Amino acid sequence: MAAPEAATGDDPAYELRPDRKRSRLLYNVLGLAAFAVMAFPVYWLVLSAFRPNREIRSYDQTLWPSSFTLDNFVRATESPNFWTAIQSSLIICGTSVAGAIFIGTIAAFAIGRFDFYGRKPFMTVLILVQLLPPTAMLIPIYIQLNNLGALNEYWGVIVVYAVSVLPFATWMIRGFVINVPKELEEAAMVDGCTRMGAFWRVIFPLVAPGLAAASIFALVTAWNEYLFAYILLQDNDKYTLNVWLMNFTTDRGTDYGALMAGSVLIAIPVVVFFMLLQKKMATGLTSGAVKG
Numbered sequence: 001m002a003a004p005e006a007a008t009g010d011d012p013a014y015e016l017r018p019d020r021k022r023s024r025l026l027y028n029v030l031g032l033a034a035f036a037v038m039a040f041p042v043y044w045l046v047l048s049a050f051r052p053n054r055e056i057r058s059y060d061q062t063l064w065p066s067s068f069t070l071d072n073f074v075r076a077t078e079s080p081n082f083w084t085a086i087q088s089s090l091i092i093c094g095t096s097v098a099g100a101i102f103i104g105t106i107a108a109f110a111i112g113r114f115d116f117y118g119r120k121p122f123m124t125v126l127i128l129v130q131l132l133p134p135t136a137m138l139i140p141i142y143i144q145l146n147n148l149g150a151l152n153e154y155w156g157v158i159v160v161y162a163v164s165v166l167p168f169a170t171w172m173i174r175g176f177v178i179n180v181p182k183e184l185e186e187a188a189m190v191d192g193c194t195r196m197g198a199f200w201r202v203i204f205p206l207v208a209p210g211l212a213a214a215s216i217f218a219l220v221t222a223w224n225e226y227l228f229a230y231i232l233l234q235d236n237d238k239y240t241l242n243v244w245l246m247n248f249t250t251d252r253g254t255d256y257g258a259l260m261a262g263s264v265l266i267a268i269p270v271v272v273f274f275m276l277l278q279k280k281m282a283t284g285l286t287s288g289a290v291k292g
Contacts, residue, residue: 048260049073056256072257076248076265079258084237085244091154092229092240093222096161100218101211103162104169108207109199111170112177113185123174126167134164134227145232152234160228165218172217176210177203212277223270241266 048056050068076082111119141160142151150156180203188198226242233239245266248259 045260046264048256049264051257051260053255053257056260069257072261073265075255075258076262079244079247079262081236081239081244081247085239085241088154088233088238089223089240089242092157092161093219095154096158096165096222097215097218099158100162100166100169101173101215104166104173104214105204105207105211107166107170108173108177108210109203112174113182123171126171129167138227138231141228142231151232152238154238157229157232160232161222161225164225165221169214169218172214173207173210176207180206216274216277219273220270223266 047065049072050070051065052067052069052071055065055067110116111123145151145156145160148156150159184202184206185195185198188202189195193201224242225240229240230243233243241262245259245262248255248262
């Protein structure tokens with residue numbers, strides 16, 4: 001005699017116990033509250049970008065503006081050095097992210113596949129480095145770059161950004177490397193691949209979700225960085241977008257509408273980059289290396 005099937009959530013006869021219903025309702029309310037707290041600043045930023053300045057400065061604030069305007073975006077795009085700031089940000093952030101991911105992938109593969117002397121202390125150092133505040137390293141970095149002639153040069157900031165995100169990116173990618181079965185790599189080498197060939201043909205495609213996650217982290221960190229770009233770059237035509245936002249704060253006051261519009265424009269590339277990679281991340285994180 002066949003055993004009765006267990007009831008599931010799709011079964012009309014399936015009902016949660018009252019205590020579980022209350023727990024689920026509580027968790028849903030807490031989740032919605034947390035989402036509202038995190039999403040409200042973004043909502044207010046976007047809303048303020050379309051508000052007239054007189055309404056932004058008004059004491060009577062509402063959750064929905066009485067009128068919309070695109071003048072804030074016009075002033076933002078027509079402000080000095082807007083397009084050069086875009087160029088600087090793309091060059092610095094793109095190059096630093098690519099360099100950090102390339103070096104981090106090689107380092108993560110070495111840490112995850114080889115057992116060498118000092119491996120565990122090295123992994124510990126990777127995490128401890130992240131605890132150092134950037135301001136504590138500003139003066140030594142400034143002196144070193146000055147001695148190298150890298151002040152007010154793109155490559156100096158690129159090196160700083162790449163080194164800043166490299167430890168965490170390496171640690172993140174390592175987690176994906178060690179989850180790839182060694183048997184896959186060994187089978188490829190038996191079939192005639194070199195170790196490097198096995199890495200590019202077997203390991204690299206399987207750790208692509210880790211590369212995507214590390215790339216997003218590295219891009220967000222580099223794209224939103226302000227302090228080093230402001231200190232190490234000295235020409236207005238080399239400033240990044242975050243430093244360019246200072247143009248809207250002058251001795252005569254702050255142009256909040258253009259400032260908010262500029263902030264929205266700065267956020268768009270990161271959002272687009274995340275949307276392009278999120279499918280790759282979700283697919284790789286939920287799929288195994290070996291399918292039965």
